[in-house]
Amino acid sequence: MIYVKNLEDEVYLQAYRQSLANRGGDSALLDQAIEMNLLRKKRTQELETKKAEQKKASEQIGSKKKKGEDASSEMAAVQKLKEEIKGLEESFEEAKNSLDSILLQLPNKVHESVPVGKSDADNRVERTVGEKPSFAFAAKAHHEIAEAMGIVDFERASKVAGARFSFLLHWGAKLERALMNFMLDLHTDEHGYKEVIPPYLVNTESMYGTGQFPKFQEDVFHIKNFPFYLIPTAEAPMTNYYRDEMLNEEDLPQRFAAYSSCFRSEAGSYGKDTKGLIRQHQFEKVELMTFVHPDKSYEEHDRLTQNAEEVLKRLELHYRVSTLCTGDISFGAAKCYDIEVWLPGENAYREISSCSNFEDFQARRINTRFRPKGGGKPQYVHTLNGSGLAIGRTVIAVIENYQQEDGSIRVPKVLQKYLGTEILK
RNA sequence: GGAGAGGUGGCAGAGCGGUUGAAUGCACCGGUCUUGAAAACCGGCAGGCCUUCGCGGGUCUCGUGAGUUCGAAUCUCACCCUCUCCGCCA
Numbered sequence: 001m002i003y004v005k006n007l008e009d010e011v012y013l014q015a016y017r018q019s020l021a022n023r024g025g026d027s028a029l030l031d032q033a034i035e036m037n038l039l040r041k042k043r044t045q046e047l048e049t050k051k052a053e054q055k056k057a058s059e060q061i062g063s064k065k066k067k068g069e070d071a072s073s074e075m076a077a078v079q080k081l082k083e084e085i086k087g088l089e090e091s092f093e094e095a096k097n098s099l100d101s102i103l104l105q106l107p108n109k110v111h112e113s114v115p116v117g118k119s120d121a122d123n124r125v126e127r128t129v130g131e132k133p134s135f136a137f138a139a140k141a142h143h144e145i146a147e148a149m150g151i152v153d154f155e156r157a158s159k160v161a162g163a164r165f166s167f168l169l170h171w172g173a174k175l176e177r178a179l180m181n182f183m184l185d186l187h188t189d190e191h192g193y194k195e196v197i198p199p200y201l202v203n204t205e206s207m208y209g210t211g212q213f214p215k216f217q218e219d220v221f222h223i224k225n226f227p228f229y230l231i232p233t234a235e236a237p238m239t240n241y242y243r244d245e246m247l248n249e250e251d252l253p254q255r256f257a258a259y260s261s262c263f264r265s266e267a268g269s270y271g272k273d274t275k276g277l278i279r280q281h282q283f284e285k286v287e288l289m290t291f292v293h294p295d296k297s298y299e300e301h302d303r304l305t306q307n308a309e310e311v312l313k314r315l316e317l318h319y320r321v322s323t324l325c326t327g328d329i330s331f332g333a334a335k336c337y338d339i340e341v342w343l344p345g346e347n348a349y350r351e352i353s354s355c356s357n358f359e360d361f362q363a364r365r366i367n368t369r370f371r372p373k374g375g376g377k378p379q380y381v382h383t384l385n386g387s388g389l390a391i392g393r394t395v396i397a398v399i400e401n402y403q404q405e406d407g408s409i410r411v412p413k414v415l416q417k418y419l420g421t422e423i424l425k
Numbered sequence: 426g427g428a429g430a431g432g433u434g435g436c437a438g439a440g441c442g443g444u445u446g447a448a449u450g451c452a453c454c455g456g457u458c459u460u461g462a463a464a465a466c467c468g469g470c471a472g473g474c475c476u477u478c479g480c481g482g483g484u485c486u487c488g489u490g491a492g493u494u495c496g497a498a499u500c501u502c503a504c505c506c507u508c509u510c511c512g513c514c515a
Binding site: 076079082247378 | 474475
C-alpha cells in the first residue's frame with residue numbers, strides 16, 4: 001500500500017489515469033487497486049475492533065489474577081474472540097496481498113513535460129551537440145576495425161562462453177580501461193560524485209526496490225541454488241543502498257558514481273544487434289545515482305544529464321539528447337532523457353546513456369525517507385540515475401569516430417594521458 | 426566448515442511473561458536565563474495503517490516468519506544478518 005501515492009485523491013487519480021492512457025495502457029489495474037483498497041480498509045476496521053476487545057479482556061484477566069480472583073469466565077469469552085479474529089485476519093491478509101501485488105504492477109506517473117507518443121519515433125529531440133565527422137573513405141563498423149586489429153575476439157568468446165560475449169585484447173582492453181578511468185575521474189573530481197564499486201550480485205528484495213521486479217524477471221541472470229541475481233546495472237545495488245533508512249535533510253543530496261560490470265540476459269532481443277559489441281550479456285558501465293530532496297529532483301535531473309553529456313563533449317563525439325515519450329519511457333521513470341551517440345559505421349545514433357528521474361517511485365519501494373530540518377513528518381526522497389556512460393558503447397563510438405583509412409584509430413585528446421599514445425594500431 | 430555472542434526508537438543502551446511503544450543518555454525541537462552564544466534548568470520528541478472537521482481514539486511494529494499463552498520485546502522453533510575464536514581460502 002505504499003507503492004502508489006493516494007488511491008483516494010481524485011485529482012491525483014485523474015492525472016494518473018491520463019498517464020496510464022498515455023503510456024498506452026488502461027486503468028483496469030488501477031480500478032482493481034482502488035476497489036481492493038476499499039476492501040482492505042473495511043477488513044482493517046473489522047479486525048481492529050475485535051482486537052481491541054480482546055486486548056481489553058486480557059487486561060482485565062491480568063488485574064483479576066493479580067488480586068487472586070477467578071477469571072475463568074472471561075478467559076472462555078476471549079477464547080471465542082480469538083476464533084473470530086483468526087478468520088478476520090485471513091480475509092484481511094488476502095485483501096492486503098492482492099492489493100500489494102496489483103500496486104507493484106502499476107507504472108510510475110509520468111511528468112507533465114513528457115511528450116505524449118506511442119513509440120521512439122515520438123521522442124522529442126532536445127538538442128544535438130557537435131557535428132558528424134566526415135570521412136574521405138567508407139567508414140567501417142567497429143567490429144570490422146577491431147577484428148582486423150586483433151583487439152577483440154568473438155569467435156573464441158563464443159567457444160568459451162557463448163554468443164554475445166567477447167574477449168577484449170590489447171588496445172581493446174586498454175581503451176576500455178582508459179575510458180573507465182577517464183569517466184570516474186571526471187565525475188568524482190569535477191562533478192562531485194562519490195566513487196563506488198558495488199556488489200555485482202543482489203538479492204530479490206533489491207530487484208523489487210528498483211522496480212526491476214516483478215515485471216522484468218526474464219531480463220536478469222539468476223544464480224542457480226542461490227537467492228542472488230547478477231545485476232543488470234549498478235542501479236540495482238545503488239538504489240537499495242539506503243533501503244529502509246531514515247536520512248537527515250542535511251544528508252541530501254547524495255551523489256554516487258558507481259563502476260560495475262552489468263549482466264543482461266537479452267531475452268526477447270534474439271537476432272537484434274548480433275554483430276559486434278553493441279548488445280552483450282556482459283558490459284561495463286559507470287552509473288550516476290543520486291538521492292535528492294523532492295523539490296530538487298528536476299533540477300538534479302538536468303544536472304545529472306549534463307554530467308553524462310560532458311563525457312561525450314570531452315571525447316569530442318557527436319550526440320543528441322531526447323526526452324522519451326510516454327510510450328517509450330520505462331516502467332519506473334517519471335521522466336527520462338536518452339543520450340544517443342553518433343556511430344558513423346552504422347550511420348545511426350545509438351543510445352549510450354539513459355537518465356531518469358524516478359521521483360518517489362523507487363523511494364516508496366525501498367522505504368528511503370528523510371527527516372525535514374525543522375521537524376515534521378518524514379518524506380520520501382527522490383531518486384535519479386543515468387549512465388555516465390556505458391563503457392562498451394563508448395569504446396564503439398571512439399573506434400568508429402576516430403578510425404583512420406589505414407585501419408588504425410586516433411586517440412581522443414582527453415584519453416592520451418591514459419593510453420600514453422596518440423594512435424592505436 | 427566447527428565453537429560462541431548478539432540483533433530494541435535518528436544514534437547509544439536498559440528491560441527478559443502482565444496498563445512497556447518501551448527506562449536512561451546523546452542528537453533534535455520549544456522555552457527560561459543571557460547583550461548574544463555556550464552551559465544550566467524546564468518541556469516536547471518513533472514510524473506505518475484505520476478513524477475524527479479537530480482534540481483525540483484504535484491497531485500494528487523491539488532482525489524476519491511461525492508457535493505457546495487470556496496476555497510476549499521478554500518463552501519455543503525455523504530462517505536472515507552482525508561480531509569473536511578456530512579451520513580453509515583469494
